[in-house]
Amino acid sequence: MRADMRITMSDSGKEMLQHSKLPDLVLDKLMEWIMEGKLLMGDKLNTEELASQLGVSRMPIREALSNLEKKGLAESVPYAGTRLVILTRDDVRQIYIARKALEPEAARYACEKITDEEIKELEKIHEDYQYIVRKDELDAVEVYQQNRLYHFSIYKVSGLNRICSMIESLWDNLSFFKLIYGQKLLNTRESRERLIAEHQSYLNALRSHDSELLAKLVAENLQKRIDDIPYDIEEYFHE
Template sequence: MTAIHQRVADVVFDKLHERIVGGQLAPGDRIDPTEVAASLGVSRTPVREALLQLEAQGLVERLPYRGVVVTAVDAADVEDIAALRIHLETMAVRAALPHLTEDDTRHMESIHRELLAAVASPDAQRSFSELNRDFHLTLYRAAGSPTLLRLISDLSARAERLRLHFDVRHGRAMDDHARILAACQTGDVDEAVAATRDHILGATLMMLPEDFRVTPGSVLDTALLQSGHDRQNNPSTTADLRR
């Protein structure tokens, strides 16, 4: 593919991604390459390339007799990934905070400023993932466990692929990052753990139905309790953390 076709394919990708994230294309909706090409005034070649990119990111899939359709988000998978992330990432925070340096917190603060600018830009979806990953891994690296870091990175990559279905400009990520950063700067381990837990849960709830509730005794419930969540005093966890 020529450089010009690649640029056109990127534009088509952005348009289709925006429609998926914005809900104009819902899970199960069929995407007709010919219709897309006609609506955007381009040839089918960049549309096919854009669909391959979307397929690689798990946003669309090819089904027999239907063609390309928007992939549905598996709620059970979302919940399981969240439970494992809460367990591992809060563990990493507890281990990391006593070893976090001023250089580390300054780097996190710099990334946070970049994230604030990124989410206000037209390229928010692309910029957010890399900066968000750098912000959290700067903290987790201080735990000094390459194995833990690798497990967290693998799960975070899966969560990022799911999050591509949703608009990062909505939700509470920036407020959560500010809370995590403040706890790291003051060395408040319990607050950093709570902020990390709430951050992961809040991001997860964006991907689940409005009426979702954490089932008592589930893997997610167990991870929340182990991370210090008080079920008795926080019965409406989902209502608070969706905002």
């Protein structure tokens, strides 16, 4: 981590992660920092500093960093250690193209299998999403997490576990980007209502078990993201 960009935690807030699955907890914390914008593209991840901040040994930190690399979020640089990757606009575009290839199919299979009870659960998630998105002051992380919950509550019904894992990895790859991108998508009341309407259209297709319509809607909405990526690389780095 660069000397001018250190994550500090108060004594009361310092989290001592003591658990049999410490690497997973460390990874969760790193993902949280990425989503909160405390870690940005290109930031160096120092094993000893992270171990001190989280109150754990270096071993779970190393394992967590290895898992972060597997997710495509970090990379090992010779003689420099581990750092978070730098996504170009074309990288973001390619990730969305991959999502467009996978997500409509997961949605199609889910639509054919979804039960009334699962639709009711999805309706509740959608209600919570509407509440979050319509707040006067948006929390970008909260919006992202609820949106993710909504989408994966659909995809996991498909039973296509390997494909869902690939989709999750692609979403993880976009974690830096989504924090700011999500804010830009929600910068007006009209844009917020448009995203709510997207979710509602998925629900309508699921209720009628119209798998072709749902796949078409998901593909069209992802194509919109591909066509209009509000990308300014400077926003993803610490000054």
